[in-house]
Amino acid sequence: MDLGKDLVAASATPLVLAILAEGESYGYAIIKRVGELSHGHVQWTDGMLYPVLHRLERNGLVAAKWGSSESGRRRKYYRLTKEGRAQLEAERKRWQVVDATLHRVWMKGSPA
Amino acid sequence: MTPGSAHASLEEQIGQWRAYLRRRRAITGPDVEELEAHLRDQVGVLTQSGLAEDEAFLIAVKRMGSLDALSREFAREHSERLWKQLVIAPDGDAAPGAAARNETLVVFALATAAALAIKVPALFGLTLEGDEAFYARNASLFVLPFLTAYFVWKRRMDPRQWVWLAVPFLAAAAVVNTYPFRPEPRQTVSHTEVLSALHLPIALWLVAVAIAYLRGRWRDGAGRMDFVRFSGELFIYYALIALGGGVLTAFTMMMFGAIGLTPEWLAQDWLVPCGAAGAVIVGSWLVEAKQSVIENMAPVLTRLFTPLFTVVLLVFLATMAWTGRPIDIKREVLISFDLLLAVVVGLVLFSVSARDPDAPRNLFDGLQLLLIVSALVVDTVALAAIASRISEFGFTPNRVAALGENLILLVNLAWTAWLYASYLRRRGSFRALEAWQTAYLPVYAIWAAVVVVLFPPLFGYM
Numbered sequence: 051m052d053l054g055k056d057l058v059a060a061s062a063t064p065l066v067l068a069i070l071a072e073g074e075s076y077g078y079a080i081i082k083r084v085g086e087l088s089h090g091h092v093q094w095t096d097g098m099l100y101p102v103l104h105r106l107e108r109n110g111l112v113a114a115k116w117g118s119s120e121s122g123r124r125r126k127y128y129r130l131t132k133e134g135r136a137q138l139e140a141e142r143k144r145w146q147v148v149d150a151t152l153h154r155v156w157m158k159g160s161p162a
Numbered sequence: 163m164t165p166g167s168a169h170a171s172l173e174e175q176i177g178q179w180r181a182y183l184r185r186r187r188a189i190t191g192p193d194v195e196e197l198e199a200h201l202r203d204q205v206g207v208l209t210q211s212g213l214a215e216d217e218a219f220l221i222a223v224k225r226m227g228s229l230d231a232l233s234r235e236f237a238r239e240h241s242e243r244l245w246k247q248l249v250i251a252p253d254g255d256a257a258p259g260a261a262a263r264n265e266t267l268v269v270f271a272l273a274t275a276a277a278l279a280i281k282v283p284a285l286f287g288l289t290l291e292g293d294e295a296f297y298a299r300n301a302s303l304f305v306l307p308f309l310t311a312y313f314v315w316k317r318r319m320d321p322r323q324w325v326w327l328a329v330p331f332l333a334a335a336a337v338v339n340t341y342p343f344r345p346e347p348r349q350t351v352s353h354t355e356v357l358s359a360l361h362l363p364i365a366l367w368l369v370a371v372a373i374a375y376l377r378g379r380w381r382d383g384a385g386r387m388d389f390v391r392f393s394g395e396l397f398i399y400y401a402l403i404a405l406g407g408g409v410l411t412a413f414t415m416m417m418f419g420a421i422g423l424t425p426e427w428l429a430q431d432w433l434v435p436c437g438a439a440g441a442v443i444v445g446s447w448l449v450e451a452k453q454s455v456i457e458n459m460a461p462v463l464t465r466l467f468t469p470l471f472t473v474v475l476l477v478f479l480a481t482m483a484w485t486g487r488p489i490d491i492k493r494e495v496l497i498s499f500d501l502l503l504a505v506v507v508g509l510v511l512f513s514v515s516a517r518d519p520d521a522p523r524n525l526f527d528g529l530q531l532l533l534i535v536s537a538l539v540v541d542t543v544a545l546a547a548i549a550s551r552i553s554e555f556g557f558t559p560n561r562v563a564a565l566g567e568n569l570i571l572l573v574n575l576a577w578t579a580w581l582y583a584s585y586l587r588r589r590g591s592f593r594a595l596e597a598w599q600t601a602y603l604p605v606y607a608i609w610a611a612v613v614v615v616l617f618p619p620l621f622g623y624m
Contacts, residue, residue: 066245077196077199077200078200096200096225097227098231098232098235100197100200103460108239116192124199126199147401
């Protein structure tokens with residue numbers, strides 16, 4: 051499903067933060083996790099994830115360090131910081147408000 | 163196709179892709195590595211599910227997205243990596259050739275205007291030798307309006323915005339030319355006059371030029387850092403142009419000397435003053451347009467001189483402790499200690515501006531901290547001497563100006579040292595250090611303006 055550029059951009063931050071809340075991860079695994087969680091409906095252009103991660107790092111919401119993969123290649127791992135956790139909580143509240151509002155208006159409109 | 167050659171071709175393809183990515187200025191080495199790791203993971207998963215390597219590579223590259231779009235996103239996030247590109251082509255709708263020619267014309271017109279402006283007072287009988295006080299007070303007013311005009315033109319500022327930029331220039335012209343400065347007997351310039359001549363360029367630079375350079379971005383820390391980079395690169399270009407100008411002047415004198423003429427007036431009244439004025443505009447244009455030629459100069463110079471300054475400061479401290487000699491407080495000494503602090507702040511500022519904030523901590527960071535701390539110690543000693551001098555002999559404009567500058571730089575360095583130390587101990591981020599340095603810039607502007615505007619009346623124009 052094509053979500054449109056704005057919705058993808060808006061949902062990227064909470065999605066990445068929420069996935070990192072599950073534990074330390076890296077770019078490819080995050081993309082894979084997004085695919086799993088959305089049953090393939092949320093499709094990102096893979097490269098675009100990295101500027102998002104770098105922005106979150108600059109704002110101190112995630113911390114990064116270089117580690118190595120199973121095959122011994124260098125890989126950059128990201129994890130949530132304390133500020134990131136707080137931000138995630140704030141994002142969660144915001145999205146719940148949007149979700150609940152849409153839900154109500156759609157419930158009223160639909161025959162079910 | 164044997165598996166071996168397929169593998170070789172995959173490596174080759176990845177190598178080409180990597181080289182292609184490296185050419186993008188907004189994407190640096192570690193980013194390329196990170197993206198490559200992603201690409202390899204993707205290829206690995208796809209080949210495990212049964213695809214041939216070259217097919218897997220194509221799909222992985224496609225999923226990564228278009229490189230143009232990708233480098234645009236990276237540029238948006240890491241604007242510091244290509245600030246010059248962003249400022250050179252703000253909209254990019256005019257044809258590049260025509261735009262560049264246009265700009266060259268504007269620059270040379272403005273440079274000529276600045277060069278001639280400095281000669282205008284001569285029409286009214288004010289000479290460089292006889293009226294040096296007038297020229298010293300007004301020097302920046304002959305040049306900086308033209309530089310501001312260049313940036314107003316270049317950044318396509320709205321007239322409603324840029325008319326306000328005339329205010330600081332008019333106010334400065336009014337202040338320095340109407341104050342009744344009273345030189346001491348047998349002197350042509352008074353103390354407060356020298357101080358305002360020294361501080362006016364700083365104030366105008368940090369207010370009018372900075373606002374024009376940054377257009378709307380002067381509130382933003384990244385924007386201010388760009389202005390710091392610009393100032394540093396301009397300084398280097400200016401020094402190079404001055405060097406060339408010196409050689410030109412020397413040859414002019416030598417050649418005319420060979421046919422028995424000594425055109426000293428040509429050098430003293432025309433070549434040097436007009437060249438010095440025009441070079442500010444030309445140098446700024448070079449920084450803007452030919453950035454890539456020299457972009458690594460400021461960081462290279464800071465890297466070179468940070469260790470040297472550190473060694474000199476440490477040796478000085480050791481010598482002072484060993485011999486027990488006190489600091490001799492004369493005006494020149496006060497000024498040179500201020501300059502020393504300013505140089506240290508400059509070294510820190512430029513290495514901060516050139517550093518990739520995400521790069522890991524290294525030995526150089528430790529050295530930088532050592533430099534700051536040793537400058538702090540040297541300065542505390544000097545400050546104590548100044549303070550005792552003031553309590554003994556009272557306030558003079560020079561002492562107060564020196565003391566004020568000293569305190570301003572000291573506060574900056576002390577907090578910088580603290581931030582640097584917490585960064586090295588992994589308690590803080592490098593961004594905090596950058597933010598502190600850019601947030602501090604207005605303090606210099608305010609202090610310079612205070613010295614220009616308030617000092618003369620406070621000290622009775624002495």
